[in-house]
Amino acid sequence: MAEKARLSLNQITVNRWSVAEAVDGCVRQGIRSIALWRHKIAEAGIANCVRVVRDAGLHVTSVCRGGGFPARTAGERKKNIEDNFRAVDEAAELHADALVMVVGGCAGIGLDDARMMVADGIAELVPYTRERRVRIGLEPLHPMYAAERSVLVTIGQALDMAQAYDAREVGVILDTFHIWWDPRVEELIAQAAGRIYGFHVSDWLVPLPDVLMGRGLMGDGVIDNMKLRRLAEKAGYGGPIEVEIFNQALWDSDADAVLAQVIERFEKFV
Amino acid sequence: MAEKARLSLNQITVNRWSVAEAVDGCVRQGIRSIALWRHKIAEAGIANCVRVVRDAGLHVTSVCRGGGFPARTAGERKKNIEDNFRAVDEAAELHADALVMVVGGCAGIGLDDARMMVADGIAELVPYTRERRVRIGLEPLHPMYAAERSVLVTIGQALDMAQAYDAREVGVILDTFHIWWDPRVEELIAQAAGRIYGFHVSDWLVPLPDVLMGRGLMGDGVIDNMKLRRLAEKAGYGGPIEVEIFNQALWDSDADAVLAQVIERFEKFV
Secondary structure, three states, X not given: OOOHHHEEEEHHHHOOOOHHHHHHHHHHHOOOEEEEEHHHHHHHOHHHHHHHHHHHOOEEEEEEEEEOOOOOXXXXXXXXXXXXXXXXXXXXXXXXXXXXXXXXXXXXXXHHHHHHHHHHHHHHHHHHHHHHXXXXXXXXXXXXXXXXXXXXXXXXXXHHHHOOOOOOOEEEEEEHXXXXXXXXXXXHHHHOOOOEEEEEEOEEOOOOOOOOOOEEOOOOOOOOHHHXXXXXXXXXXXXXXXXOOOOHHHHOOOHHHHHHHHHHHHHHHO | OOXXXXXXXXXXXXXXXOHHHHHHHHHHHOOOEEEEEHHHHHHHOHHHXXXXXXXXXXXXXXEEEEEOOOOOOHHHHHHHHHHHHHHHHHHXXXXXXXXXXXXXXXXXXXXXXXXXXXXXXXXXXXXXXXXXXXXXXXXXXXXXXXXOOEOOXXXXXXXXHHOOOOOOOEEEEEEHHHHOOOOOHHHHHHHOOOOEEEEEEOEEOOOOOOOOOXXXXXXXXXXXXXXXXXXXXXXXXXOOXXXXXXXXXXHOOOHHHHHHHHHHHHHHHO
16 A cells, blocks of 8 residues: 555645645645646735745645647647746746646647647747756646547657656656556556656546546545556656546535545555 | 448437337338347237338347346346246347347446356357357447446447357347447457447437436537448448437437438438
């Protein structure tokens, strides 16, 4: 089982909380790391976020998220790159392990063009992330999100893209919800050695309640989080493990109770 | 564009129709091939199905479906194999191009065990399919079905499994809804040369209305059916193309009107 010391709270799991509330919650429950979302950072202000995180002594595992590269016009793509630069700034100021990339879907664009726009977008971003010493974490999403959220859908594809860059500049984020089904998951996690910038857990509920909001607490679904965590460790990843759960029932619950449950499930099933 | 002569109606697209009604519909609309579902065959009786299909001069592209191998007990697995033998009989009597396999999910079983049960199930089936001269078409389903319907989720995985057998005994069914997202789809379809037993089209709607019932008519979503059809042809597949659409709105519509629309979209987008 994974030790609580490795748990990082992805704040979307307790979506009703602001950054300050989530930080306080972590402190109350003895959680040492946190991952912040940009719309929450925007609400609180980046300077304020940097201060509350630092004052609490928390480590920031990731900023969620950059990406969204495919767009119909050059103007939209340029505007999006500018926004990604701001995401890099936020990740730099928070000393995050990585800026997570959800690269964008193909709807309205076409799959081949969307993939090219993603590669181009990363290429435009790297000189700036290098300058700001921010690592880009490419997160392959489950293939069911290829149309609307991410044409990047497998670890293999993420590694192909990352390998154009230094292993300290561009890597991959492994989220068990997105990768558990892959028949090549063992070999691909092994191949990711040296480029694993983050590891996320949750569970796949049966039946799946919703395409976006269907995640559950570890232990409530079919994902063998422990096995996948061990594969990541075998590939050299010993860093924090984010718990990232989009689930309306959890969001509607008392957030402190959710945190306590997250810790229990983390120690038992991860 | 694909010629109408290649269109095969998968009867689930006009789910309100019986086998006889679907056969009549094909005749009225000049469709030469059909794919039948086992629950519909059971309603009509296999002898009756064989007769109406033969009298109409239709070719049967597939019987849907065998599979469902993972189960908790040896007794359930044995009972399921027996049922698969009956599916083989039906495919033999209808002279279908293939018996389509939807192999079963991992919920309640575990992913590794489920995969083993699938391999074992196919191995148990092959001597009988050989005897009855029925080809097993392994259909990789979209990874979002791994828990509940099919642990077989990529063309590569299906080919790995098929390659234990003769290329005339076990092959793959390519359904664009299930494979379009795969970054390796071009190389994998090329690798499938000689083992492509069927090709299915539909579309992926945005937003996806439902995990099971979210398919649309070709042209209404993000799938480049024409590109994928050409890749299959490049790999040597020149056989019929099934239109297989699970969509409640279509099911609720006048079936003859749906067929006319299917033909139009087939000629335009496939």
